[in-house]
Structure formats: C-alpha cells, structure tokens
Amino acid sequence: MNKDYQWIEFYETLADKLLEYKDKRKELHTIMIELSQDYPLLNYLHFERDDWWETKNYEIDPFTIMGAFNRGITDKNRIKIANIFAETFDINVPVPNDFAGIPVLFNMSSIFGDNGSILWDLFIEAMKYSKTNVGTDRFKEGFEAAVAAPWNGLGTITMGLYWIRPNYFINLDSTNMSYIQTQFNIAVPDKNVTGEGYIQLLNEIKAKIPDLTFPEISRLAWEDTLRIRGENKYSPGLSVENWQCLLNDQAVFNTQSLEIMKRLKDYGGKATCTQLSNVYGETINFYNRGASALAQRIHKATQCKVYEEDGTKRWWRILFTGSIASKEDEGFFYWELRNELKEALNSVDLTEVKLYALDSIVDYSxxxxxxxxxxxxxxxxxxxxxxxxxxxxxxxxxxxxxxxxxxxxxxxxxxxxxxxxxxxxxxxxxxxxxxxxxxxxxxxxxxxxxxxxxxxxxxxxxxxxxxxxxxxxxxxxxxxxxxxxxxxxxxxxxxxxxxxxxxxxxxxxxxxxxxxxxxxxxxxxxxxxxxxxxxxxxxxxxxxxxxxxxxEPSFDSEGFQAYQATLNNETFNKLIEYTKSLNLEISADPTLGKGFCIGHSYFTGQEECTDSWMELIVTYDILPMLKEYWFDEEDKVNSWVSNFKGVLNAKT
CATH class of the missing domain: 3.40.50.300 (P-loop containing nucleotide triphosphate hydrolases)
Structure with a gap:
C-alpha cells in the first residue's frame, strides 16, 4: 500500500471494532468515560458534566470517537490517541504516523450533534453500503437526519463517513468541493443536498474520475490548497523603510493611491473591491485599476520581484496577499495589506487624504x-x-x-x-x-x-x-x-x-x-x-x-401618515389601505399570524410617488411574499393579486 494511504487500514479497522458495539452502546459509553478519566487528551468530552451529554439514554456515537484523533491537535497527540484506541479495542494493524490530507474537526466543535441514535443509524447503514454499494432508503434518510441535526451539517457528516470508509465516501468540505468543481467540472451540491443527491455525486465522481480513489482525490485537493498557500509566500522584498520612502514619493503614491490605502487600512487592512466601493464610494474598477497601476509604478521605482502565474504578471501581489472571499461577503477576492506596508502606513500622516468619495461624506459625518x-x-x-x-x-x-x-x-x-x-x-x-x-x-x-x-x-x-x-x-x-x-x-x-x-x-x-x-x-x-x-x-x-x-407595521403612526401626506397620491393611499387589510387577514390566519405582516418600510424613502415605483413594490416585494405564505391557496393569492393590480391599473 502507498505510504500516503497507510492510515486507511487503521481507520477502517477501528470502524469495524466500533460496529461490534451497535447492540452494546452503553458498554461503549462506559469505556469512553473511563478513557476520558484516565487520559487528559480525552477530557474535552466532559463526561463529568450531566448537562453536556445528558443522562437520558444517551450513548456516545462512533463518529465522535473517530473525531477524537481527527481534530485540530498536533500529530503527536493524534498518534497518542490512536494508540490508546488500538490498545482499548484490540486493533492489530499499524497506527498511522502521518495524517496529511485527512480532514479534521474544529476543536470548538469536536462532538457530533444529536442524542446518538441518528448517528448510530447512519453509521450502521454506511457500513452496509460499503459492502453492497447500494444506497438504501434507510441510508439516505439517516444521512439527511444526521446532516440536519444541530452542530453537524454537510461537511461534518461527510467527514465522518470518509473516516470510517474512505474508499466509499468522500468528504464534502470546501477544499474538496472547490477542487472537484474546478479540476473535473463536476457540479457540487449545496449544504441542503439530499441522501439521494449525495449517492448520485459519489457515482458521478467514480464515473468521471475512474483512475482516482476518493482518498487520492482528497489528498490532491489538500496538496492543491498547499500549493495555493505557497503562492502567498511570494514577497516583493520591500522593507518597512522602503515602503515609507515610496509613500512619501508623490510620483509613486499619487492621490488616488493614497485614498485606496487609507480606505483599506480603515476597513481593517483586508477587504474586497466591492466592499471598499460600497462603503467608501467610487467604482470597483477605481480600486482594481488603481492598485494595478500603483504596483507597476512601485516595480519601476524599485525593480522589486513580480509574482507571475502562467506567464501573467500579478501586479496586485506587490501590495497585498490574497484569498477567495467567503460566500457571505460581498465580492470575490480579498486584498490584505502586506505587513511591511501596513506598518509603514501607520507611520505616515494620512489626515489630509480623503476617506470617502464626495457622494458618501454626508452619510459618515x-x-x-x-x-x-x-x-x-x-x-x-x-x-x-x-x-x-x-x-x-x-x-x-x-x-x-x-x-x-x-x-x-x-x-x-x-x-x-x-x-x-x-x-x-x-x-x-x-x-x-x-x-x-x-x-x-x-x-x-x-x-x-x-x-x-x-x-x-x-x-x-x-x-x-x-x-x-x-x-x-x-x-x-x-x-x-x-x-x-x-x-x-x-x-x-x-x-x-x-x-x-x-x-x-x-x-x-x-x-x-x-x-x-x-x-x-x-x-x-x-x-x-x-x-x-x-x-x-x-x-x-x-x-x-x-x-x-x-x-409592528406602523402605517397608522403619526410619522408615516405625515410622510404619506407629503406624497399626496391617491393610488398610494389606496395601496396602503389594501396592505392594511391584507395584514388583518394575515394576522387572522392561524398558520401565519402578525409576525408575517407586511411592514411599512417597503413603502418609505421616496420624495415623489411614481407609478413605476409602486408597481415595483407590488410586483417584486408584496406578491412574492403572498405566494410563499399561501403557496397551497392559489385562489386566495389570485384574489389579492387582482386587488393590488386593480389599484395600480385604476384610472384616477
């Protein structure tokens, strides 16, 4: 066996040993309590706290046990715990001494969620799958229930499945999903994937990448991540003193350049161009092109090294390190000020440099x-x-x-x-x-x-x-x-x-x-x-x-009525009356209630009331909500659609 994958035998053997306790779960629970008392490395399980595990028929699950040596601790401690398990469960195959590429849990989330039964059911069905390659309904249902349990999620559950049978399941963490999608053009599922969807993905990967096992794919994805991180080791070789001189050279750092630096520094030193544009003003290209032009002037002045990728110069790397933006943030790529540049900026007076574009000053004064x-x-x-x-x-x-x-x-x-x-x-x-x-x-x-x-x-x-x-x-x-x-x-x-x-x-x-x-x-x-x-x-x-x-909706408040009077629009007035009537019906609906009413802010923020603005509110804000609220009551939705459209189409 390739030395990079010698760990598989130990992981699968431990899973086999744990399966022997499927009908002796309390016995396994007792064993783990004793181990946690004897070995400080397992104290994090907190068996001494009734509020942690609960006493009501709870038995520890196999995935949490596997996670004990697959979390964010040193390899030395991972080997120690693996040896403890080898001795405890009479495992006679070699304990791994290299864990490269094996996904791990975060230390703060090292215990799988649920009361154990859902996880045990999934574990048992997964072990059956490894013998038959058939995704039964019980496996699919167990997969979905485990993913949905608190503290778990898709990445955590597929990680656990990968540990117990690496050749049959693939872990869907961000590293693997990005690699599979970019390298093999396989569409990866979102976090709400069903058990059927997961089985289909496994089959698609095996069909499209027949020459690679799941552990090999996971290892390649991990190595690719290391390669990308290695690219970030590039440095232009400029000291703090070099940057200070450049910052004081107006031929290099012009007004636009200093504005970009000040805004990124004010944002915390790390941001996307979209975030900078949204907060401080100017277009995204203002930051993209401005940074690229600045970097080229720096190179001309210093002859510093320039990072190249596939023959293309990446000018921005002179100024920043970078990383892919998270899905929750605006934009696609983070810029982070290089440490030497950040330190130099702290020593330069940027008081006279404009922080906000002119059209944003009012909002931030x-x-x-x-x-x-x-x-x-x-x-x-x-x-x-x-x-x-x-x-x-x-x-x-x-x-x-x-x-x-x-x-x-x-x-x-x-x-x-x-x-x-x-x-x-x-x-x-x-x-x-x-x-x-x-x-x-x-x-x-x-x-x-x-x-x-x-x-x-x-x-x-x-x-x-x-x-x-x-x-x-x-x-x-x-x-x-x-x-x-x-x-x-x-x-x-x-x-x-x-x-x-x-x-x-x-x-x-x-x-x-x-x-x-x-x-x-x-x-x-x-x-x-x-x-x-x-x-x-x-x-x-x-x-x-x-x-x-x-x-609550404030259509009857003095403030809103004063605002409504300034618009002086009969169609708008009728629209508000219909919305108030709609809210009464929503409040009376036992499946909804007042927490689902339509708020007043949809109708605010205008100095002039136009037909096009009112139509946008109704068509793209109000009616989609009603269709969601009453998705199974088409007649009721159609009635309110008719009411609102009637107001908009009425001749005044």
Missing amino acids: NEKYDKLDFLKEVYLSEEAYDTLEALLINKKNIILQGAPGVGKTFAAKRLAWSMMGEKDDSRIEMIQFHQNYSYEDFIMGYKPKENGFELQDGIFVNFCRKASASPDQDYFFIIDEINRGNMSKVFGELLMLIENDYRGKEITLPYTKDSFSVPENLYIIGMMNTADRSLAMIDYALRRRFSFYEM
Missing part, C-alpha cells in the same frame, strides 16, 4: 443626532422610543423582532445614534449571523497566514477592546439575524459575560490565557425576522440574556 431625529425617521411613538432606550440601558442587550419590512435594521442603527448623540459609525459594529458562524469568527481562532496559521481575535473581542479603551463613550454591537446563530457555540465562555450583572468581570481566554471582560459601555442590539419559517424555537440562552421588543 459625525453630525448631531438625538431622540427627535430618531422620531422623525423611525415611525415609532415617543413612548415606544422611551421604552426601547430604557430596556437597552437596563438589560444592555435587546432584540428587535418583527415582520419583514418593519424597519428593524433601520431602527437599530438610529437607536444607537440617538443614544450617542451623534452619527458616529466608528462606535458601531454591524454583522449578520448565519448557521455556520463560529466561535473562531466571533471570539478567537486560528486563521491562515502566509507562513501557516496565526491566532487572531474575532470581531466581538476586537470591538470589546475598542469600547474598553473609551469607557466614557457608548458602543453598539448590532447583530442581524441573531437567531440564526448558535449562541452557545458562537459566544462560548463569553456568553455569561454579556449579561448586565457580569459586565466588567474578567475571565481567562482559553487560547491566550489573557484576562478579558465585556465592558459596561457596550450595548448589543439584535434583529430577528419572525416570518422566517426555517428557524427553530429561540435558544433559551438567547431568550434569558436579552429583552425582546416587538416591532
């Missing part, structure tokens, strides 16, 4: 903003504002929940401004949670760098430290779609510290052993869409640490 300004823009009563402010001051954490279009995000930022007394966006951080948002993103984790990995603070820790440095000023952390994240997983040990009573109290961060606290001058505002059918019941950890404020 620190003009005064108070309660009256809030009430003019946000269609809430003064009493509602006072309640919101009091809740946030008292609890420190609040969630604005409501139907689509009630202006939750709009209100959140303006609530922060009004409590600050000015529009100071430097004291506001806004993010959006999603199901894969992690502790590493939010608190702290290892991130890829040019020469490997580096421990970096997450966005919340950075913002807390920023707030701690200015205790006399209020700071606001705004989280959109807050109920999409797993709060316990994302906040980790910091979850307790966001409570009002624990503000300012220090704990020790696990990675760095540094003391850390959430400051008293930091307020958290979350937003939650009550019409999202895909979300489960609210996490209790979220419920008890936040006050919840229900935002």
Whole structure:
C-alpha cells in the first residue's frame, strides 16, 4: 500500500471494532468515560458534566470517537490517541504516523450533534453500503437526519463517513468541493443536498474520475490548497523603510493611491473591491485599476520581484496577499495589506487624504443626532422610543423582532445614534449571523497566514477592546439575524459575560490565557425576522440574556401618515389601505399570524410617488411574499393579486 494511504487500514479497522458495539452502546459509553478519566487528551468530552451529554439514554456515537484523533491537535497527540484506541479495542494493524490530507474537526466543535441514535443509524447503514454499494432508503434518510441535526451539517457528516470508509465516501468540505468543481467540472451540491443527491455525486465522481480513489482525490485537493498557500509566500522584498520612502514619493503614491490605502487600512487592512466601493464610494474598477497601476509604478521605482502565474504578471501581489472571499461577503477576492506596508502606513500622516468619495461624506459625518431625529425617521411613538432606550440601558442587550419590512435594521442603527448623540459609525459594529458562524469568527481562532496559521481575535473581542479603551463613550454591537446563530457555540465562555450583572468581570481566554471582560459601555442590539419559517424555537440562552421588543407595521403612526401626506397620491393611499387589510387577514390566519405582516418600510424613502415605483413594490416585494405564505391557496393569492393590480391599473 502507498505510504500516503497507510492510515486507511487503521481507520477502517477501528470502524469495524466500533460496529461490534451497535447492540452494546452503553458498554461503549462506559469505556469512553473511563478513557476520558484516565487520559487528559480525552477530557474535552466532559463526561463529568450531566448537562453536556445528558443522562437520558444517551450513548456516545462512533463518529465522535473517530473525531477524537481527527481534530485540530498536533500529530503527536493524534498518534497518542490512536494508540490508546488500538490498545482499548484490540486493533492489530499499524497506527498511522502521518495524517496529511485527512480532514479534521474544529476543536470548538469536536462532538457530533444529536442524542446518538441518528448517528448510530447512519453509521450502521454506511457500513452496509460499503459492502453492497447500494444506497438504501434507510441510508439516505439517516444521512439527511444526521446532516440536519444541530452542530453537524454537510461537511461534518461527510467527514465522518470518509473516516470510517474512505474508499466509499468522500468528504464534502470546501477544499474538496472547490477542487472537484474546478479540476473535473463536476457540479457540487449545496449544504441542503439530499441522501439521494449525495449517492448520485459519489457515482458521478467514480464515473468521471475512474483512475482516482476518493482518498487520492482528497489528498490532491489538500496538496492543491498547499500549493495555493505557497503562492502567498511570494514577497516583493520591500522593507518597512522602503515602503515609507515610496509613500512619501508623490510620483509613486499619487492621490488616488493614497485614498485606496487609507480606505483599506480603515476597513481593517483586508477587504474586497466591492466592499471598499460600497462603503467608501467610487467604482470597483477605481480600486482594481488603481492598485494595478500603483504596483507597476512601485516595480519601476524599485525593480522589486513580480509574482507571475502562467506567464501573467500579478501586479496586485506587490501590495497585498490574497484569498477567495467567503460566500457571505460581498465580492470575490480579498486584498490584505502586506505587513511591511501596513506598518509603514501607520507611520505616515494620512489626515489630509480623503476617506470617502464626495457622494458618501454626508452619510459618515459625525453630525448631531438625538431622540427627535430618531422620531422623525423611525415611525415609532415617543413612548415606544422611551421604552426601547430604557430596556437597552437596563438589560444592555435587546432584540428587535418583527415582520419583514418593519424597519428593524433601520431602527437599530438610529437607536444607537440617538443614544450617542451623534452619527458616529466608528462606535458601531454591524454583522449578520448565519448557521455556520463560529466561535473562531466571533471570539478567537486560528486563521491562515502566509507562513501557516496565526491566532487572531474575532470581531466581538476586537470591538470589546475598542469600547474598553473609551469607557466614557457608548458602543453598539448590532447583530442581524441573531437567531440564526448558535449562541452557545458562537459566544462560548463569553456568553455569561454579556449579561448586565457580569459586565466588567474578567475571565481567562482559553487560547491566550489573557484576562478579558465585556465592558459596561457596550450595548448589543439584535434583529430577528419572525416570518422566517426555517428557524427553530429561540435558544433559551438567547431568550434569558436579552429583552425582546416587538416591532409592528406602523402605517397608522403619526410619522408615516405625515410622510404619506407629503406624497399626496391617491393610488398610494389606496395601496396602503389594501396592505392594511391584507395584514388583518394575515394576522387572522392561524398558520401565519402578525409576525408575517407586511411592514411599512417597503413603502418609505421616496420624495415623489411614481407609478413605476409602486408597481415595483407590488410586483417584486408584496406578491412574492403572498405566494410563499399561501403557496397551497392559489385562489386566495389570485384574489389579492387582482386587488393590488386593480389599484395600480385604476384610472384616477
């Protein structure tokens, strides 16, 4: 056997041994408890905590056991754990000493989700599949149930399947999926792939790539990733002092160049051109072409090395390192300032360099903003504002929940401004949670760098430290779609510290052993869409640490009625009346309720009311929602389509 794949025999043998416990699960559970007590490397399983595993008929699953030596620990410790299992389960094949290319779990997510039964069912069916190559209904159903269980997901479950039978299953992590798609032109599924879809993908890969096994494909994908990372080791060879001289040379760094540098530095040193364009103004090409032209001037002035790929000069690499942007971010490719350039920029006075394009200055100026300004823009009563402010001051954490279009995000930022007394966006951080948002993103984790990995603070820790440095000023952390994240997983040990009573109290961060606290001058505002059918019941950890404020459509508020009067349009008035009637029907529908009503913000933000604008709202905002709400009541949808179209087509 090729030495690169000697690990397969051990992994498959361990899986065979674990299968022997399919009818002796409590015995296996007891064995793992004893191992965790005897070996510190397995203490992370936390069997001593009843709240971790629960006592109600829970047995540890095979995938979590396999994951014990397939997580983010050193190879030395992985070998130690593998030896422990070899001795415990009487495995007589060699323990692997090389784990190159084998996918691993994140340390903070090293335990598979579910109460064990779903995972055991999948494990048993997967082992049967390896003997028959037949994807039974039981396997497909088990696959879908395991993927859907909390804390799992497609990447985690397929990783577990790959461990137990590497020649029969392929792991669908981002590395493999990108490689399969780009190298072999095979369409990869999204995270909602069915069991049938996964089996079809396995068959398609085997048919289109008959000369490679799944372990070989996975290894090649891993090596390709290393190659790409190796490209990032390129350096133009310019020192901090070199960059300082260049920054002071107007023939090299012209006004446009300095604007690009200042904006990227202000954004945190890493951004896509799309992000820079959206925040600071100018077109995407302004940044692309400007950076390329700057790099060429630097090369001409210094004769520095230029990175080439397939005979093409990659000029931007003189200035930045790069990486593919995540699906959640705007744009396709990140630029990150080279360390030497970043340090040089810190020593140069950029005060006179324009941060925002002219058409963006107004949005980011620190003009005064108070309660009256809030009430003019946000269609809430003064009493509602006072309640919101009091809740946030008292609890420190609040969630604005409501139907689509009630202006939750709009209100959140303006609530922060009004409590600050000015529009100071430097004291506001806004993010959006999603199901894969992690502790590493939010608190702290290892991130890829040019020469490997580096421990970096997450966005919340950075913002807390920023707030701690200015205790006399209020700071606001705004989280959109807050109920999409797993709060316990994302906040980790910091979850307790966001409570009002624990503000300012220090704990020790696990990675760095540094003391850390959430400051008293930091307020958290979350937003939650009550019409999202895909979300489960609210996490209790979220419920008890936040006050919840229900935002409703405000068509009858003084502010909206004043706005409506300024438009002075009879068609618009009828449109609002029909929408209010529609909301009454939605509220009365037992399958929907007021959380699914149509919000007022769909109809705001106009100085002049035109027929084309109203038609866009109805056609592309209102009617698609109704078709989703009443997907099985075509007559009801058609009736409301007729009502709204009748308003738009009426002669006035």
